[in-house]
Amino acid sequence: MSAPAGTPRPVRHFEMPSSLAGKLRVYRFAIARRLVQVSVLLLFLGTAHWGWKALGQPLLPGNLSAAKLAGAIPLADPFAILQVLATGRGVAGEALLGAVLVLGVYFILGGRVFCSWVCPMNVVTDAARRVRARLAVRDVFAIPPGVRYAMLGLALAVSAVAGVAAFEWISPIAMMHREIVYGAGLGLTSVLGVFLFDAFVLKNGWCGHLCPLGAFWALAGRGAQVRVAFDDASCTRCGDCLRACPEPRVLNFNEAARHGFVKSGECTNCAACIAVCPESSLRLALRLGTVPGNRPQDLSQTPEEKP
Ligand code: SF4
Numbered sequence: 001m002s003a004p005a006g007t008p009r010p011v012r013h014f015e016m017p018s019s020l021a022g023k024l025r026v027y028r029f030a031i032a033r034r035l036v037q038v039s040v041l042l043l044f045l046g047t048a049h050w051g052w053k054a055l056g057q058p059l060l061p062g063n064l065s066a067a068k069l070a071g072a073i074p075l076a077d078p079f080a081i082l083q084v085l086a087t088g089r090g091v092a093g094e095a096l097l098g099a100v101l102v103l104g105v106y107f108i109l110g111g112r113v114f115c116s117w118v119c120p121m122n123v124v125t126d127a128a129r130r131v132r133a134r135l136a137v138r139d140v141f142a143i144p145p146g147v148r149y150a151m152l153g154l155a156l157a158v159s160a161v162a163g164v165a166a167f168e169w170i171s172p173i174a175m176m177h178r179e180i181v182y183g184a185g186l187g188l189t190s191v192l193g194v195f196l197f198d199a200f201v202l203k204n205g206w207c208g209h210l211c212p213l214g215a216f217w218a219l220a221g222r223g224a225q226v227r228v229a230f231d232d233a234s235c236t237r238c239g240d241c242l243r244a245c246p247e248p249r250v251l252n253f254n255e256a257a258r259h260g261f262v263k264s265g266e267c268t269n270c271a272a273c274i275a276v277c278p279e280s281s282l283r284l285a286l287r288l289g290t291v292p293g294n295r296p297q298d299l300s301q302t303p304e305e306k307p
Pocket residue numbers: 234235236237238239240241242276277278279280281282
C-alpha cells in the first residue's frame with residue numbers, strides 16, 4: 001500500500017546481497033561493461049595477431065581512431081576527425097562517413113557510453129577508484145567544472161597551430177590501446193600516470209575532469225536516446241546513487257525529477273547508480289519513454305541539498 005501523498009517514505013540503504021545470484025545482479029552492468037571492453041579489444045587483437053576475418057576481409061584492422069569492419073564499414077573517431085579538420089588538411093570521404101556512423105551510434109546509446117563501455121582506460125580508472133576508496137584517500141586539490149571543455153578547445157587549437165591531430169599524439173587512451181593490441185612499451189607509463197593521478201591526487205581526475213575526448217562525447221551525447229530514467233515517486237533520496245556515481249555533478253534530483261531522466265550529457269550510462277538503488281528508482285530506458293515526476297519541491301532534494 002502506498003503512503004499518503006506528501007508523506008516521506010522510510011529511507012532504506014543499499015545492502016550487498018549475500019547470495020551469489022544477488023551479487024551477480026548487482027554486478028550485472030559492471031560485468032557487461034567489462035565484456036564489451038574486452039570484446040572490442042579482442043576484435044582488434046584477433047585481427048592484428050591471429051588474422052581474424054569476416055566475409056573474406058580482415059575483421060577489424062586499425063585502432064580506436066580509425067578502423068574498418070570486415071573491409072566494408074568504415075569507423076572513425078569523430079573527435080580525431082575534428083582535430084584533422086582543424087589542421088586544415090582534408091579528410092577522405094570514407095573517414096568522414098566512418099565518423100558520422102560512429103556519431104550516429106553514440107547519439108542513440110549516449111555519447112559517454114564510449115567512456116564507460118568501450119574505452120580501455122575505464123578499467124584503469126575504476127581500479128584507481130577502488131584503491132582510493134580502500135585507502136580513504138582525500139583529494140589533493142580541486143579542478144573547477146568545465147576544465148575538460150577547455151582541454152577540448154585546447155586540443156583543437158594546438159592541432160590548428162601544429163598541423164597535427166594533437167590529442168591523438170598524447171592521448172593515454174590511444175597509447176593504451178596501441179600497447180595492448182600492438183605490444184607493451186613506453187606508452188603504458190601514461191596509463192600508470194592516469195592510475196596514480198586518479199588514485200592518489202583527485203577522484204575520477206582524468207575521466208571526470210580532464211579528458212577532452214570525454215568532453216567531446218558529453219557534448220555530442222546531449223540529445224542521446226538511451227538515458228538513466230528516474231522514478232521520482234519511489235526515490236527516498238537516500239543518496240546511495242550519488243555515492244556510487246563516478247562522475248561529479250551528474251546526478252541532480254531536481255533536474256532528474258523534472259525531466260524523468262538524468263539529463264546531463266556527462267552521464268556515462270555506466271549504471272553504477274542503478275546497481276545500488278534500493279528502491280529500483282533508476283533504470284536504463286529510452287528518453288521518450290521516461291515520465292517527469294511531480295512530487296512537491298520540498299521533497300525533491302537530498303538531505304545535503306536542503307538548506
Ligand atoms: S534514486 Fe538514488 S536517492 Fe533515490 S532511492 Fe535510489 S539510490 Fe536512493
